[in-house]
Amino acid sequence: xxxxxxxxxxxxxxxxxxxxxxxxxxxxxxxxxxxxxxxxxxxxxxxxxxxxxxxxxxxxxxxxxxxxxxxxxxxxxxxxxxxxxxxxxxxxxxxxxxxxxxxxxxxxxxxxxxxxxxxxxxxxxxxxxxxxxxxxxxxxxxxxxxxxxxxxxxxxxxxxxxxxxxxxxxxxxxxxxxxxxxxxxxxxxxxxxxxxxxxxxxxxxxxxxxxxxxxxxxxxxxxxxxxxxxxxxxxxxxxxxxxxxxxxxxxxxxxxxxxxxxxxxxxxxxxxxxxxxxxxxxxxxxxxxxxxxxxxxxxxxxxxxxxxxxxxxxxxxxxxxxxxxxxxxxxxxxxxxxxxxxxxxxxxxxxxxxxxxxxxxxxxxxxxxxxxxxxxxxxxxxxxxxxxxxxxxxxxxxxxxxxxxxxxxxxxxxxxxxxxxxxxxxxxxxxxxxxxxxxxxxxxxxxxxxxxxxxxxxxxxxxxxxxxxxxxxxxxxxxxxxxxxxxxxxxxxxxxxxxxxxxxxxxxxxxxxxxxxxxxxxxxxxxxxxxxxxxxxxxxxxxxxxxxxxxxxxxxxxxxxxxxxxxxxxxxxxxxxxxxxxxxxxxxxxxxxxxxxxxxxxxxxxxxxxxxxxxxxxxxxxxxxxxxxxxxxxxxxxxxxx
RNA sequence: CGGGGUGUAGCUCAGUUUGGUUAGAGCGCAACGCUGGGGGUGUUGAGGUCGCAGGUUCGAAUCCUGUCACCCCGACCA
Numbered sequence: 001x002x003x004x005x006x007x008x009x010x011x012x013x014x015x016x017x018x019x020x021x022x023x024x025x026x027x028x029x030x031x032x033x034x035x036x037x038x039x040x041x042x043x044x045x046x047x048x049x050x051x052x053x054x055x056x057x058x059x060x061x062x063x064x065x066x067x068x069x070x071x072x073x074x075x076x077x078x079x080x081x082x083x084x085x086x087x088x089x090x091x092x093x094x095x096x097x098x099x100x101x102x103x104x105x106x107x108x109x110x111x112x113x114x115x116x117x118x119x120x121x122x123x124x125x126x127x128x129x130x131x132x133x134x135x136x137x138x139x140x141x142x143x144x145x146x147x148x149x150x151x152x153x154x155x156x157x158x159x160x161x162x163x164x165x166x167x168x169x170x171x172x173x174x175x176x177x178x179x180x181x182x183x184x185x186x187x188x189x190x191x192x193x194x195x196x197x198x199x200x201x202x203x204x205x206x207x208x209x210x211x212x213x214x215x216x217x218x219x220x221x222x223x224x225x226x227x228x229x230x231x232x233x234x235x236x237x238x239x240x241x242x243x244x245x246x247x248x249x250x251x252x253x254x255x256x257x258x259x260x261x262x263x264x265x266x267x268x269x270x271x272x273x274x275x276x277x278x279x280x281x282x283x284x285x286x287x288x289x290x291x292x293x294x295x296x297x298x299x300x301x302x303x304x305x306x307x308x309x310x311x312x313x314x315x316x317x318x319x320x321x322x323x324x325x326x327x328x329x330x331x332x333x334x335x336x337x338x339x340x341x342x343x344x345x346x347x348x349x350x351x352x353x354x355x356x357x358x359x360x361x362x363x364x365x366x367x368x369x370x371x372x373x374x375x376x377x378x379x380x381x382x383x384x385x386x387x388x389x390x391x392x393x394x395x396x397x398x399x400x401x402x403x404x405x406x407x408x409x410x411x412x413x414x415x416x417x418x419x420x421x422x423x424x425x426x427x428x429x430x431x432x433x434x435x436x437x438x439x440x441x442x443x444x445x446x447x448x449x450x451x452x453x454x455x456x457x458x459x460x461x462x463x464x465x466x467x468x469x470x471x472x473x474x475x476x477x478x479x480x481x482x483x484x485x486x487x488x489x490x491x492x493x494x495x496x497x498x499x500x501x502x503x504x505x506x507x508x509x510x511x512x513x514x515x516x517x518x519x520x521x522x523x524x525x526x527x528x529x530x531x532x533x534x535x536x537x538x539x540x541x542x543x544x545x546x547x548x549x550x551x552x553x554x555x556x557x558x559x560x561x562x563x564x565x566x567x568x569x570x571x572x573x574x575x576x577x578x579x580x581x582x583x584x585x586x587x588x589x590x591x592x593x594x595x596x597x598x599x600x601x602x603x604x605x606x607x608x609x610x611x612x613x614x615x616x617x618x619x620x621x622x623x624x625x626x627x628x629x630x631x632x633x634x635x636x637x638x639x640x641x642x
Numbered sequence: 643c644g645g646g647g648u649g650u651a652g653c654u655c656a657g658u659u660u661g662g663u664u665a666g667a668g669c670g671c672a673a674c675g676c677u678g679g680g681g682g683u684g685u686u687g688a689g690g691u692c693g694c695a696g697g698u699u700c701g702a703a704u705c706c707u708g709u710c711a712c713c714c715c716g717a718c719c720a
């Protein structure tokens with residue numbers, strides 16, 4: 001493998017404005033100090049198609065390179081801090097396709113590490129000559145990419161109300177899948193669902209000191225009970241009838257539920273109470289981001305009350321395990337379990353535990369939390385019971401939740417520059433069949449063949465019951481319990497359009513069926529995850545075949561994400577090392593650290609990184625705190641976070 | 643809440659500096675034709691109170707004031 005320090009291929013050629021110069025412009029795309037490709041300079045003929053003379057002659061991106069046959073082209077030269085290095089496939093493909101987020105960096109780095117082949121195989125891309133038109137590449141603008149993916153997949157839309165979002169059917173289907181899976185897990189662990197009200201008396205919030213502190217700043221307050229016409233201007237409505245006590249819209253329900261539990265619990269025989277609620281909550285956020293942080297969001301909050309501290313602790317840990325397993329098994333997102341530092345814990349909790357996931361840009365995302373609330377809320381709300389020893393005791397409570405943020409995590413963990421990539425277990429459409437034909441006769445034979453494939457995949461019975469689908473498509477249940485569907489895209493649009501359409505929506509599998517396939521008795525099966533294709537004989541199609549395929553995809557997505565996680569977790573011995581890692585790579589930095597509000601605040605100011613958690617797997621022994629240099633028994637994970 | 647940026651057709655934008663025909667383009671959308679194995683093509687057509695509210699002016703997308711929304715960066719947070 002060449003690690004030449006020869007001059008860059010494009011060196012000396014200036015990125016001129018003529019179209020023929022596009023190739024070299026691409027070679028010389030600016031790269032920042034950590035190797036990320038920077039946005040095209042203004043005026044570049046590629047990034048500004050309108051600047052190209054003759055619209056129809058405008059080059060596609062990438063420009064007419066050498067073409068597929070000669071792909072990969074001359075190796076891309078990429079300057080690093082110390083030397084210039086020749087990128088080899090798959091690096092070129094990655095770079096070429098603009099996949100130069102930190103992921104691609106991982107691929108790159110791996111070429112010199114022990115796991116190179118493993119990772120390279122997982123990130124192998126079929127080189128393409130066209131990129132998604134409506135999605136910005138991760139390497140160019142990660143934040144925009146995220147928004148573009150959501151838009152292209154029609155997961156959500158902005159609402160007229162600041163900070164709120166509309167979850168569109170495609171996005172809500174993911175939430176439904178999350179709900180279905182989690183709800184089963186909650187019930188398996190003995191919980192039941194209930195519903196508590198949206199509005200909470202303002203006075204409730206003040207009963208737990210830390211809790212007020214934590215949430216007061218972001219509460220929406222209801223102060224009036226009606227609107228009336230302004231006498232001066234009848235066209236204007238103004239609030240009237242002030243409430244005696246203002247109500248707040250729940251930012252979380254500990255207080256309301258604490259209040260109710262106090263009434264429901266009399267004796268140790270009433271414990272434990274194991275209740276979950278699926279609800280919306282509202283936190284008036286300064287800065288919002290679709291799914292990751294919106295003013296109103298959907299979540300699930302479990303609230304339990306127990307007789308002993310041990311029981312509460314066991315519950316807290318059990319639910320954390322439920323979340324971790326769920327994240328991996330349903331969303332294919334590997335997570336790190338750990339405990340929050342005091343600075344990061346939930347206001348009002350004794351201890352907060354969390355699962356932390358790592359996004360492709362190297363930032364961490366808290367994907368779920370489980371709190372041991374100790375007796376804080378039971379004391380504040382007087383959740384008292386008569387114990388076995390005939391004395392009054394305060395219950396021990398817990399709470400735990402995950403939110404629609406998980407959808408954001410899922411998007412950022414798996415999607416690529418072509419759009420959404422759905423983990424199969426939460427995909428509402430698992431497979432789309434795309435017919436290809438020219439004449440009416442071909443249409444008939446192709447559709448007849450597709451009918452056979454559908455029957456083979458979903459069974460004769462389901463195949464005979466077409467579901468009503470908008471947009472002139474045929475839709476069938478693949479799984480009647482999860483409501484996952486198979487769609488035959490019979491719309492009268494070009495096959496290429498359909499490919500992009502379903503690709504951007506993250507559908508795990510597509511089958512393309514044209515006259516050639518009918519003649520050969522096969523379907524051309526395409527995988528979304530890695531764009532691989534294979535011909536599959538009609539007689540191989542069956543529900544089990546598809547299930548197996550979906551399982552494969554899930555396993556590989558999880559494995560890919562695990563490799564990324566482990567590759568992006570580095571250890572630092574010194575504060576300087578940590579800074580360098582954060583600067584150069586992002587991701588998690590594992591180090592000895594004595595948790596302390598002051599140190600954490602200083603480190604955050606200097607590096608933007610915070611202690612994401614104190615992971616459960618501690619090496620034991622003692623080390624030198626990275627910040628103070630004092631001996632400590634604690635290792636933590638630092639990272640920038642969402 | 644502070645700093646920066648942007649609001650013109652569904653989307654991306656031009657036009658604003660220097661006020662002046664009926665506000666434009668590409669994509670998308672609708673209909674029809676040729677097509678159809680990764681965003682093809684031709685014809686025709688629909689679509690805009692220029693974010694909103696005031697003001698200056700004979701005349702405002704353009705100038706002034708206010709306001710709202712969105713995006714980015716900080717502080718805060720799931």
